[in-house]
Amino acid sequence: MIDFAATKARFRLPQGIIYLDGNSLGPLPEGAIQRAQRTIEKEWGEMLIRAWNLAGWMDQPRRVGDKIAPLIGAETGTVVMGDTLSIKMYQALAAALAMRPDRKIVLSDTGNFPTDLYMAEGLIATLSRGHQLRLVAPEEIEASLSDEIAVLYLTEVDYRTGRRHDMARLTAQARARGILTIWDLAHSAGALPVDLSGVGADFAAGCTYKYLNAGPGAPAFLYVAPRHADSARAALSGWMGHAKPFAFELGYAAAGGIERMRVGTPPVLALAALEASLDIWDRVDLAEVRARSLALGDLLINEVERRCPSLRLVTPRAHAQRGSQVSVAFDGGYAAMQALIARGVIGDFRAPDIMRFGITPLYIGEAEIMRAAETIEEVIVGEVWRRPEYQVVNAVT
Numbered sequence: 001m002i003d004f005a006a007t008k009a010r011f012r013l014p015q016g017i018i019y020l021d022g023n024s025l026g027p028l029p030e031g032a033i034q035r036a037q038r039t040i041e042k043e044w045g046e047m048l049i050r051a052w053n054l055a056g057w058m059d060q061p062r063r064v065g066d067k068i069a070p071l072i073g074a075e076t077g078t079v080v081m082g083d084t085l086s087i088k089m090y091q092a093l094a095a096a097l098a099m100r101p102d103r104k105i106v107l108s109d110t111g112n113f114p115t116d117l118y119m120a121e122g123l124i125a126t127l128s129r130g131h132q133l134r135l136v137a138p139e140e141i142e143a144s145l146s147d148e149i150a151v152l153y154l155t156e157v158d159y160r161t162g163r164r165h166d167m168a169r170l171t172a173q174a175r176a177r178g179i180l181t182i183w184d185l186a187h188s189a190g191a192l193p194v195d196l197s198g199v200g201a202d203f204a205a206g207c208t209y210k211y212l213n214a215g216p217g218a219p220a221f222l223y224v225a226p227r228h229a230d231s232a233r234a235a236l237s238g239w240m241g242h243a244k245p246f247a248f249e250l251g252y253a254a255a256g257g258i259e260r261m262r263v264g265t266p267p268v269l270a271l272a273a274l275e276a277s278l279d280i281w282d283r284v285d286l287a288e289v290r291a292r293s294l295a296l297g298d299l300l301i302n303e304v305e306r307r308c309p310s311l312r313l314v315t316p317r318a319h320a321q322r323g324s325q326v327s328v329a330f331d332g333g334y335a336a337m338q339a340l341i342a343r344g345v346i347g348d349f350r351a352p353d354i355m356r357f358g359i360t361p362l363y364i365g366e367a368e369i370m371r372a373a374e375t376i377e378e379v380i381v382g383e384v385w386r387r388p389e390y391q392v393v394n395a396v397t
Helices: 004-008 030-052 055-072 084-099 114-127 139-145 167-176 258-262 268-283 286-307 333-342 366-381
Strands: 079-081 106-109 132-136 149-155 180-184 203-206 221-223 325-329 348-349 353-357
Touching: 030 055, 030 079, 030 268, 055 079, 055 268, 079 325, 084 149, 084 203, 084 221, 106 114, 106 139, 114 132, 114 149, 132 139, 132 348, 139 149, 139 167, 167 180, 221 366, 258 366, 268 325, 286 325, 286 366, 333 348, 333 353, 333 366, 353 366
Parallel strands: 106 132, 106 149, 149 180, 180 203
Antiparallel strands: 079 221, 203 221, 325 353, 348 353
16 A cells, blocks of 8 residues: 555655645655765766766666656656657657558647647648648547558546546557557556556557656656567757767667657756655555545535535546546636636636646545635635736736
């Protein structure tokens, strides 16, 4: 059994704050402070450039990827770190399209995170080979699978509503039609069990600053199934993805396996913080975290519906169909969220009217959920959100 009080103690949480925004930016793990300080002072400060060899900086992307692999059901040696989620999705999509030259359709849904769609649009325009991004409603994905589709390109958990796709079912149906799959795990990794190898996914990518608590702008990860590892084409043929980067050859030759998906110089300080953050998971059963998340989500849903009937639940009630957040729709949602934040309950807002509350059992329990529900009632029923100071829209919502 997980001692959730002990896991909470491993995070630096401001006194008096109920933090329900770990689905957007995880809090600071205490271990990351010491690890980053060691990297700066002992490795960079004392070893200087020798740290690439002596401190293992060069191997960080693969080593840290191997620590993430168990959290997403990936085989050892199939995950590499670096760059941003947008870049990793671009790489995966470019590789997948090259593997299906006779098919021109990329299928995604209208609930997908916009930047994934932007990257697809940009790649399609760059290729200029007649590809098309086809968007359908999330519930229409299964019926839209056909032999003309090259790639199924989805985010497992919807960033707005918390609705969850059935990865196993959709991947199996896609494979039966010769469709390659790319899964965005931004709202899955560290929130719920994922089994990329078991379901037969082709590619997946995710960020590490949400449920993995690696810090703002932390590097993303990319998964390539072993059957594609030595043939997937690296569209961004960076120095670090070369078979012999320090031979300084003028022509590009891709490295073997997942290493070919490296692009630029590893962000050493960010990877150090991430590596320390991942230590928390060494003694944590993700299935138990998931069960706890669902129970806490149910508690928040029940309390909010009882106290604030004007809020409309948009997150699925069924456990199998939701991620690790609770989202409600409210016309005054932005102002209401600002009022909540002012009272120490931090969630966030997504246009046009969604208030999001992340459920993160490593540092949130029943007491925090109940206090959050009481504060939501105060803000909504008491119409506190109508005050002028909460109507001012910030750059980040």
